[in-house]
Amino acid sequence: MTVSVDQIWGWLDEVPDPEIPVISVVDLGIVREVVLEGETVKVAVTPTYSGCPATSVISMDIETALRDRGIKDVKIETRIAPAWTTDWLSEKGRSRLEDYGIAPPQPAGGPERCPHCGSRNVTRVSQFGSTPCKAHWRCTDCLEPFDYFKCI
Amino acid sequence: MTRDMAFFEFLLRMGDNTLVLGHRVSEWCGHAPVLEEDIALANTALDLIGQTQMWLGLAGEVEGQGRSADDLAMLRDAWDFRNVLLAEQPNGDFGQTMMRQYLFDQAHVLLLEKLAGSSDERVAAIAAKSVKEVAYHVERSRDTVIGLGDGTSESHRRMQAALDLLWPYAGEMFTDDEVSGIMAGEGIAPEPSSLRAAWDAAVQQTMSEATLVIPDSDFAHAGGKTGFRHTEHLGHMLTQMQWLQRAYPGARW
Ligand SMILES: [Zn+2]
Numbered sequence: 001m002t003v004s005v006d007q008i009w010g011w012l013d014e015v016p017d018p019e020i021p022v023i024s025v026v027d028l029g030i031v032r033e034v035v036l037e038g039e040t041v042k043v044a045v046t047p048t049y050s051g052c053p054a055t056s057v058i059s060m061d062i063e064t065a066l067r068d069r070g071i072k073d074v075k076i077e078t079r080i081a082p083a084w085t086t087d088w089l090s091e092k093g094r095s096r097l098e099d100y101g102i103a104p105p106q107p108a109g110g111p112e113r114c115p116h117c118g119s120r121n122v123t124r125v126s127q128f129g130s131t132p133c134k135a136h137w138r139c140t141d142c143l144e145p146f147d148y149f150k151c152i
Numbered sequence: 153m154t155r156d157m158a159f160f161e162f163l164l165r166m167g168d169n170t171l172v173l174g175h176r177v178s179e180w181c182g183h184a185p186v187l188e189e190d191i192a193l194a195n196t197a198l199d200l201i202g203q204t205q206m207w208l209g210l211a212g213e214v215e216g217q218g219r220s221a222d223d224l225a226m227l228r229d230a231w232d233f234r235n236v237l238l239a240e241q242p243n244g245d246f247g248q249t250m251m252r253q254y255l256f257d258q259a260h261v262l263l264l265e266k267l268a269g270s271s272d273e274r275v276a277a278i279a280a281k282s283v284k285e286v287a288y289h290v291e292r293s294r295d296t297v298i299g300l301g302d303g304t305s306e307s308h309r310r311m312q313a314a315l316d317l318l319w320p321y322a323g324e325m326f327t328d329d330e331v332s333g334i335m336a337g338e339g340i341a342p343e344p345s346s347l348r349a350a351w352d353a354a355v356q357q358t359m360s361e362a363t364l365v366i367p368d369s370d371f372a373h374a375g376g377k378t379g380f381r382h383t384e385h386l387g388h389m390l391t392q393m394q395w396l397q398r399a400y401p402g403a404r405w
Contacts, residue, residue, distance in 0.1 A: 049285060051202025080206065081277035083284060127292045128192035132199065132285075136188060152284045 029088025114139035158334035167207030168235035174200030251314035271339035301362025323372025
């Protein structure tokens with residue numbers, strides 16, 4: 001079969017992040033490179049946080065997705081440099097995060113607005129949230145708690 | 153001591169600090185005073201153990217004896233560990249845990265900032281990755297030390313007691329020796345003593361905001377990072393941490 005690198009990127013864009021399934025691993029910016037060498041597909045993946053338990057699941061999901069498309073030889077390389085940054089989140093990913101109720105990262109270091117009601121009156125509960133990549137915030141208008149995808 | 157022997161020792165110091173402290177912090181999982189703190193502690197532990205995989209993974213590579221990060225973490229005995237004594241001290245109450253965390257985080261972040269410019273690109277990559285996480289650790293541990301120190305009379309009393317108890321364990325993070333001399337000569341890592349002034353300044357500032365008094369004596373316990381003499385607490389911790397591999401050698405997940 002003949003496949004192109006673009007096609008593989010498209011397939012990977014259908015692999016959901018295991019903890020935030022509304023965005024893909026490509027949206028998350030952790031797929032750094034796709035290389036085709038004969039029958040072998042090499043995918044370079046950068047972990048978000050060193051201890052993130054989702055990292056090994058993501059590698060497995062990528063491998064499974066490519067095998068399901070008929071790729072027999074998949075090699076996943078874990079690449080730690082340059083270190084992952086939230087700047088690599090795609091625009092599509094950012095807006096899907098907000099629709100899902102997670103405030104996307106902002107250079108100012110805190111959420112721009114409450115993802116539920118849009119209020120700008122928000123306050124931090126904790127630098128650490130339900131997963132390593134998120135902080136815990138609360139809206140002082142609608143009073144709902146929400147996750148903020150923190151800048152790194 | 154050859155360069156590679158010193159490099160291996162240095163990497164064990166990095167990885168054993170994050171492993172032992174990460175395990176200690178993980179002991180809080182499910183026991184912290186409030187849910188947010190439980191989550192924060194578990195996340196911190198996770199970061200530290202993730203960093204351990206990178207440091208000990210590289211240590212095994214440099215040693216060249218085929219030992220993996222898991223082998224180094226789970227199959228060495230107390231005298232082969234190279235973490236500072238501060239990291240292995242018991243959790244005590246929540247305030248004591250946060251004081252230990254702050255004293256360590258403040259040194260950790262200063263060291264990692266320097267290591268990000270290491271002449272060894274593998275060390276530089278691990279440090280550049282880790283420092284982003286540790287910046288969040290120190291932000292939180294600093295805020296908590298200030299909040300509890302400058303809190304109620306009870307929380308203040310406990311934080312001062314924690315500082316008095318842990319202060320003699322902080323100095324070990326800044327002592328130089330043959331290993332650090334070789335690392336500095338190679339441009340791999342700075343001499344620990346070179347970080348002391350910046351650490352002192354930051355800790356002074358934090359403790360003054362926390363209304364806590366730093367003890368006069370700079371007496372410092374030693375023996376953790378050289379492995380010469382750990383406190384009794386490390387062995388007890390390892391019996392728990394390594395239990396599965398000791399009881400079922402070679403068991404895999
Ligand atoms: Zn709201």
